[in-house]
Amino acid sequence: MLNLKINGVDVQVEEGSTILDAAKKAGVYIPTLCHREDLKAMGVCRLCVVEVKGAKTLQASCVTPAAEGMEVRTNTPFIRKARKTILELILSNHPMECPTCLRNGNCELQKLSSQLNITEMPFEGERSRYEKDETTPAIVRDPNKCILCRRCVNVCNDIQGIGVLEPHHRGFRTSIDPSFCEGLYRMPCSQCGQCVMACPTGALTERDDTEKVFEALADPNKFVVVQTAPAVRVALGEAFGMEPGSIVTGQMVAALRKLGFDRVFDTDFTADLTIMEEGSEFIERLEAGGKLPLITSCSPGWIKFCEHFYPEFLDNLSTCKSPQQMMGALIKTYYAAKAGLNPENIVVVSVMPCTAKKFEAQRGEMVSSGYIDVDIAITTRELSRMIKEMGIDISKLEPEEYDLPLGISTGAGVIFGATGGVMEAAIRTAYELVSGKELEDINFTPVRGLNGIKEAELAINGTILKAAVAHGLANARKLLEAVKAGQKTYHFIEVMACPGGCLGGGGQIIPTDNDVRQKRMQAIYEADKSMRLRKSHENPAVQQLYRDFLIKPLSHRAHELLHTDYTPRPRVLARE
Amino acid sequence: MPDKNIFDVSDEDLIWVEQQVDKHGKKKGELIQILRDVQEHFGFIPRKVQVRLSELLDVTLSEIYSIVTFYAFFSLKPKGKYQISCCKGTACYVRGAEKIIEKISQYLKIQPGDTTDDGLFSLDVIRCLGACGLGPVMMINDDVYARLKPEDITGIISRYEPPFRDYSEVMRQQREEAKTKEKFAVEPSRRLAPI
Ligand code: SF4
Ligand code: SF4
Ligand code: SF4
Ligand code: FES
Ligand code: FES
Numbered sequence: 001m002l003n004l005k006i007n008g009v010d011v012q013v014e015e016g017s018t019i020l021d022a023a024k025k026a027g028v029y030i031p032t033l034c035h036r037e038d039l040k041a042m043g044v045c046r047l048c049v050v051e052v053k054g055a056k057t058l059q060a061s062c063v064t065p066a067a068e069g070m071e072v073r074t075n076t077p078f079i080r081k082a083r084k085t086i087l088e089l090i091l092s093n094h095p096m097e098c099p100t101c102l103r104n105g106n107c108e109l110q111k112l113s114s115q116l117n118i119t120e121m122p123f124e125g126e127r128s129r130y131e132k133d134e135t136t137p138a139i140v141r142d143p144n145k146c147i148l149c150r151r152c153v154n155v156c157n158d159i160q161g162i163g164v165l166e167p168h169h170r171g172f173r174t175s176i177d178p179s180f181c182e183g184l185y186r187m188p189c190s191q192c193g194q195c196v197m198a199c200p201t202g203a204l205t206e207r208d209d210t211e212k213v214f215e216a217l218a219d220p221n222k223f224v225v226v227q228t229a230p231a232v233r234v235a236l237g238e239a240f241g242m243e244p245g246s247i248v249t250g251q252m253v254a255a256l257r258k259l260g261f262d263r264v265f266d267t268d269f270t271a272d273l274t275i276m277e278e279g280s281e282f283i284e285r286l287e288a289g290g291k292l293p294l295i296t297s298c299s300p301g302w303i304k305f306c307e308h309f310y311p312e313f314l315d316n317l318s319t320c321k322s323p324q325q326m327m328g329a330l331i332k333t334y335y336a337a338k339a340g341l342n343p344e345n346i347v348v349v350s351v352m353p354c355t356a357k358k359f360e361a362q363r364g365e366m367v368s369s370g371y372i373d374v375d376i377a378i379t380t381r382e383l384s385r386m387i388k389e390m391g392i393d394i395s396k397l398e399p400e401e402y403d404l405p406l407g408i409s410t411g412a413g414v415i416f417g418a419t420g421g422v423m424e425a426a427i428r429t430a431y432e433l434v435s436g437k438e439l440e441d442i443n444f445t446p447v448r449g450l451n452g453i454k455e456a457e458l459a460i461n462g463t464i465l466k467a468a469v470a471h472g473l474a475n476a477r478k479l480l481e482a483v484k485a486g487q488k489t490y491h492f493i494e495v496m497a498c499p500g501g502c503l504g505g506g507g508q509i510i511p512t513d514n515d516v517r518q519k520r521m522q523a524i525y526e527a528d529k530s531m532r533l534r535k536s537h538e539n540p541a542v543q544q545l546y547r548d549f550l551i552k553p554l555s556h557r558a559h560e561l562l563h564t565d566y567t568p569r570p571r572v573l574a575r576e
Numbered sequence: 577m578p579d580k581n582i583f584d585v586s587d588e589d590l591i592w593v594e595q596q597v598d599k600h601g602k603k604k605g606e607l608i609q610i611l612r613d614v615q616e617h618f619g620f621i622p623r624k625v626q627v628r629l630s631e632l633l634d635v636t637l638s639e640i641y642s643i644v645t646f647y648a649f650f651s652l653k654p655k656g657k658y659q660i661s662c663c664k665g666t667a668c669y670v671r672g673a674e675k676i677i678e679k680i681s682q683y684l685k686i687q688p689g690d691t692t693d694d695g696l697f698s699l700d701v702i703r704c705l706g707a708c709g710l711g712p713v714m715m716i717n718d719d720v721y722a723r724l725k726p727e728d729i730t731g732i733i734s735r736y737e738p739p740f741r742d743y744s745e746v747m748r749q750q751r752e753e754a755k756t757k758e759k760f761a762v763e764p765s766r767r768l769a770p771i
Pocket of ligand 5: 663664665666667668669703704705706707708709711712713
């Protein structure tokens with residue numbers, strides 16, 4: 001233990017702590033910008049400077065280790081001035097487009113400027129100007145707004161194990177870019193959006209598709225159907241000032257009706273359907289000696305990553321489309337026929353916690369209904385902006401129910417939103433289908449929680465099945481390397497591209513940190529517990545779908561509509 | 577702006593790169609040393625070589641590119657067929673060298689340190705050519721142009737642009753002319769490295 005004094009207050013911290021940690025413990029607030037708890041500290045912005053007795057210069061508290069007997073001051077007039085100057089210098093090379101910026105009202109730079117009382121711009125001079133990168137369907141980069149904090153660099157490198165973004169050039173010309181300062185589309189970017197979640201400013205954002213949705217809603221000839229993913233309901237409330245972990249399912253459905261959607265369906269329904277298809281695929285592979293481990297395919301960021309970096313595992317991927325795409329294909333076939341609609345006039349909008357879903361929706365293969373299965377994919381953030389734009393106060397709405405029949409779901413569909421959820425849902429169903437017995441404890445806890453890689457075993461009819469769960473693509477990489485090297489063998493692997501699974505997805509409400517992830521996760525398992533039905537095969541609407549339309553899992557029609565294939569992708573796109 | 581690089585390398589070149597990697601060892605720590613060799617060999621670090629190195633050394637392409645753009649020692653493009661060196665030494669600076677550089681940049685659509693996509697021109701800003709009295713001064717290969725005004729630039733550069741004419745004669749005449757008009761030699765004693 002180390003003893004130090006911060007602003008005259010004694011604190012004790014563990015060896016290896018930074019001054020910032022110590023200040024936190026002492027209840028002293030130090031403003032930070034480039035620092036983020038879950039990423040490695042870079043110490044590049046210098047906003048967190050403090051005075052350390054005996055040191056010649058100001059020290060960046062986020063990277064300076066605490067030492068025995070240290071005396072630290074955080075609020076002297078000198079520091080106050082230095083801090084202001086640092087921020088003013090950052091702002092002097094910033095476009096100041098707040099009113100038209102996607103991060104307006106939710107920007108750390110903006111918040112700090114207000115907090116540090118910046119009221120004028122003392123520095124004038126040249127500003128760097130860059131082209132906006134709008135080359136991918138999901139992520140928009142506006143390097144003009146970049147403050148070079150490198151948080152995205154660390155996320156992409158360390159959490160996602162990809163390393164698409166890196167600082168290039170130096171001095172005034174420094175920019176955070178993909179290699180060769182080219183468009184992101186040339187790079188093996190998974191479109192996961194975790195860099196967007198980490199960015200303190202509007203330099204990295206999702207592509208905003210809300211205008212397209214409003215247009216469809218305003219068109220009297222269009223029948224606009226919306227589906228909402230499992231993890232949206234546990235995060236949307238945060239955009240309206242609610243506590244992380246508030247479950248707003250009913251209010252969200254009500255708000256969507258108010259926005260003018262003709263039908264509101266639940267992606268949880270197709271999550272249940274995924275379990276039926278993927279579970280059957282697993283049993284088939286197990287019995288017929290097919291390729292194992294079977295790896296889940298509902299996370300489009302993971303799929304793209306696998307196509308770029310692990311083409312040798314493409315045959316291991318489940319051929320099931322993600323729930324979003326299954327829903328799109330069903331709405332334009334099954335539901336259209338049932339409701340007597342011309343699929344040509346149907347617009348399917350999906351609300352997803354994910355940016356990669358935008359990429360997935362425009363993949364060439366996703367047209368099995370004869371039309372584009374999902375027309376527009378928007379994120380939780382975009383939905384929150386639409387609701388705000390229409391002046392709807394979500395907290396004042398009476399909860400409403402999803403429409404039938406594609407709005408009926410089970411607890412198994414709900415937990416898709418958390419890491420380990422797909423595995424747990426699959427186990428609930430596979431166990432009962434294979435053994436014919438009822439599962440004793442429906443809560444399969446070994447796969448829950450925020451550990452990067454989780455392992456579990458389950459005996460079904462005397463066979464021990466080994467399962468693993470990874471979230472965050474760096475963890476997926478670790479797991480796959482171990483499988484490749486033969487150090488580990490599994491029957492079934494679940495991978496989610498984003499830390500925490502969809503609840504921490506790249507389209508979720510900002511800020512998202514481990515604390516928030518934990519709370520959303522709790523909410524998901526609570527929602528699961530409160531459901532009457534908690535196993536996918538018990539979903540009556542899914543059963544009916546098989547009776548009336550698909551006949552049985554893995555049938556010819558199911559294959560046509562609900563399954564897909566994958567293409568190896570290069571690590572870098574060649575020049576045309 | 578994306579850094580364009582049309583200056584490609586052949587398969588043999590890539591084999592040469594692989595040999596260098598074998599020589600140094602397939603270690604991430606050797607990256608800078610290997611890049612130095614590549615720079616010396618090609619005069620720049622071609623895009624394909626960076627991609628190949630990232631595969632061979634298991635380093636992300638972005639990281640390699642980051643190193644290449646950080647150190648002034650490395651360049652992304654070979655020098656142009658015509659190397660324009662524009663002086664920004666003190667004397668030239670006060671006589672408006674900045675405007676000249678700006679004009680060249682604008683006309684060729686490249687920044688100092690860069691090469692045009694057709695490989696024809698590269699632009700470097702250098703310090704004092706030793707012709708301070710004649711500032712602002714620039715050189716295109718061995719040809720010296722003095723007392724520049726921004727409006728001269730287009731005309732001068734276009735002399736080197738295709739369709740090519742034989743300018744050596746024109747240049748010789750100009751040099752002679754300059755010598756008779758000015759009392760001092762316009763040939764610089766030495767060229768200093770770019771800033
Ligand atoms: S990034 Fe932040 S400070 Fe910059 S324009 Fe956007 S809202 Fe304003
Ligand atoms: S979207 Fe994901 S993979 Fe792409 S640059 Fe951002 S963090 Fe990296
Ligand atoms: S893009 Fe955003 S996260 Fe990345 S360095 Fe710039 S400001 Fe930081
Ligand atoms: S927060 Fe410490 S240097 Fe940026
Ligand atoms: S300053 Fe330009 S030649 Fe000396």
